[in-house]
Amino acid sequence: MSSGVGERVGFVLTTVVFDADETVLDLRPAVTGGLVAVLDEMRRRTSAAAGVTLAELESDWGAVFGELKAAPVAEIRRAALARSLARAELVDHLDEIADLFFAHRFALTRPFPDVPSALATLRGRYTLGFATNGNSRAERCGLAGEFAFELYAHENGLPKKPAPEFYAAVVAAAGVPAEQIVYVGDSWEHDVVAPRRAGLRSVWLNRLGLPRPPGCTPDAEVSNMADLPAALAELGVDAVGV
Numbered sequence: 001m002s003s004g005v006g007e008r009v010g011f012v013l014t015t016v017v018f019d020a021d022e023t024v025l026d027l028r029p030a031v032t033g034g035l036v037a038v039l040d041e042m043r044r045r046t047s048a049a050a051g052v053t054l055a056e057l058e059s060d061w062g063a064v065f066g067e068l069k070a071a072p073v074a075e076i077r078r079a080a081l082a083r084s085l086a087r088a089e090l091v092d093h094l095d096e097i098a099d100l101f102f103a104h105r106f107a108l109t110r111p112f113p114d115v116p117s118a119l120a121t122l123r124g125r126y127t128l129g130f131a132t133n134g135n136s137r138a139e140r141c142g143l144a145g146e147f148a149f150e151l152y153a154h155e156n157g158l159p160k161k162p163a164p165e166f167y168a169a170v171v172a173a174a175g176v177p178a179e180q181i182v183y184v185g186d187s188w189e190h191d192v193v194a195p196r197r198a199g200l201r202s203v204w205l206n207r208l209g210l211p212r213p214p215g216c217t218p219d220a221e222v223s224n225m226a227d228l229p230a231a232l233a234e235l236g237v238d239a240v241g242v
């Protein structure tokens with residue numbers, strides 16, 4: 001259907017909603033920094049931690065994630081840390097060590113360098129939202145005041161992606177029809193396949209240059225956030241143009 005605006009044909013796009021971790025937030029260095037602080041503290045407390053390695057602490061997340069993947073991220077992290085502390089008989093100190101980890105993890109979590117200017121550009125054209133499975137609260141990660149709405153799985157009973165209820169909550173928060181919303185994220189399953197199934201548009205942020213999986217086609221694909229404004233302009237007639 002024609003947009004009725006000049007020569008352009010596209011759909012009306014009013015709202016852009018972002019995944020958090022590895023999309024707008026460079027989480028990996030923050031998690032590694034948190035685990036380095038944990039390992040330092042373990043070694044300070046007991047010589048039994050002398051042989052424990054950072055690689056072992058990093059592997060503990062993967063070891064517990066499978067059976068806890070529906071749980072809140074903080075709970076999964078505590079289970080991973082408990083496993084790490086058990087390596088040096090320090091499990092009784094889980095509460096303090098978890099506090100230490102999260103203090104470092106949040107202090108070190110920052111947007112990717114290409115994010116602030118992209119958000120500034122997009123804000124003039126669209127309503128911006130933030131919707132995550134994780135616990136990267138915008139205000140604790142250098143993104144205070146950037147979004148018109150924020151959704152966090154497990155708050156108010158919100159199930160995690162890829163549950164359809166998650167995207168329904170995004171649509172409700174946006175207050176516009178699903179087809180006017182584009183979801184932007186790095187996860188093929190959570191940020192491309194499931195949003196499209198729920199009637200939203202999707203942009204795959206493929207920072208790593210991964211091959212595109214079969215079975216679904218995102219509305220657009222970008223390799224960095226700086227390319228997003230042009231990709232969205234190409235995709236639809238934004239609200240300003242209607």
Ligand SMILES: [Mg+2]
Binds near residue numbers: 019021
């Ligand atoms: Mg992500």
